[in-house]
Amino acid sequence: MNRDESWTVIAEQRGAVADLLADLTDAEWDIPSLCAGWRVRDVAAHLALAPQPPGPFTMAAEAIRAGGRFHRLNHDIAVRHASRPGADLVTELRQHAGSRRLPAVTNYRNTLFDVLVHAQDIAVPLERPLVMPIRAAAAGATRVWTMGWPFWARRRLRAVRLVATDTDWSAGAGAEVRGPIAALLLLMTGRRAALPALSGPGAAQW
Numbered sequence: 001m002n003r004d005e006s007w008t009v010i011a012e013q014r015g016a017v018a019d020l021l022a023d024l025t026d027a028e029w030d031i032p033s034l035c036a037g038w039r040v041r042d043v044a045a046h047l048a049l050a051p052q053p054p055g056p057f058t059m060a061a062e063a064i065r066a067g068g069r070f071h072r073l074n075h076d077i078a079v080r081h082a083s084r085p086g087a088d089l090v091t092e093l094r095q096h097a098g099s100r101r102l103p104a105v106t107n108y109r110n111t112l113f114d115v116l117v118h119a120q121d122i123a124v125p126l127e128r129p130l131v132m133p134i135r136a137a138a139a140g141a142t143r144v145w146t147m148g149w150p151f152w153a154r155r156r157l158r159a160v161r162l163v164a165t166d167t168d169w170s171a172g173a174g175a176e177v178r179g180p181i182a183a184l185l186l187l188m189t190g191r192r193a194a195l196p197a198l199s200g201p202g203a204a205q206w
Contacts, residue, residue: 001139006112009136011098012117017047018093020128021086030087033091033183034121034191039077043121045082046074048092050111051099089192108109110147113140117189120182132182138169141185160202162187175202 001009021029021044029041038046040182082089102111116132117140123130141164144153161172164181177187179198186194195206 001112001135003108006108006136006139007098007100009133010108010111012114013081013119014093014097015046017044017115017119017122018090018097018128020123020126020130021090021093024086024126026086028126031125034124034186034193035118038078038121039082040122040126041082041086041119042075042078044086044089044093045084047115047118048089048096049077049081050103050114050191051096051100052092053100053103109139109143112136113143113185113189115134115139116182117185120186120191120193132185134167137181137185138164138167141169141171141181141188144185144188151189157188159205162199166186175205176200177202178201 021040024040028191029039029044031040032038033043035043042204093127100108102108106114116136120132141162144151145162148152148154157172157177159174160177161170161174162184163170163176163178164184165178166180169181169184177184177198178192178200179187184196187198192206195203
């Protein structure tokens with residue numbers, strides 16, 4: 001997928017997440033997401049913040065507060081932003097859905113898989129279907145497989161060959177793991193909720 005196609009999907013996914021969140025109960029906002037240690041509201045806050053990143057001085061202060069740990073920094077910023085009413089997060093997602101603004105440390109390829117995966121982090125535990133576009137999922141899977149940090153998918157899954165059943169995509173070598181490309185992307189980013197959708201000799205190890 002090229003840049004413009006990717007940004008179109010990013011905007012659509014942000015809008016779809018906003019629509020999904022719009023009628024949540026207070027209890028649903030606090031349901032644990034698929035992202036370990038993050039509630040639905042925390043993931044929503046992370047997605048809302050992505051197109052409105054803090055400035056360099058704020059980020060430097062946050063990094064010091066988090067002891068230089070990226071995951072802690074990411075989590076803490078999201079949790080603080082998540083303290084506002086859910087309706088405000090929905091408004092922000094809609095208002096900035098089409099924004100192409102990015103934090104200095106990332107790019108649109110990372111933002112694409114980030115919004116795809118985090119949308120499922122919210123939708124799956126809420127048991128509300130949210131479609132992940134196949135071409136976008138394949139692009140995200142390729143990016144995650146080749147990028148190394150922070151998922152190290154190629155290293156963690158070095159004993160298996162991943163094969164998509166709904167598009168022409170595969171990676172790795174070893175015992176075959178088959179499934180929809182969306183499930184493979186979730187597996188590569190550490191979401192065990194993908195396992196029921198996977199099959200093949202390699203899937204037996206989990």
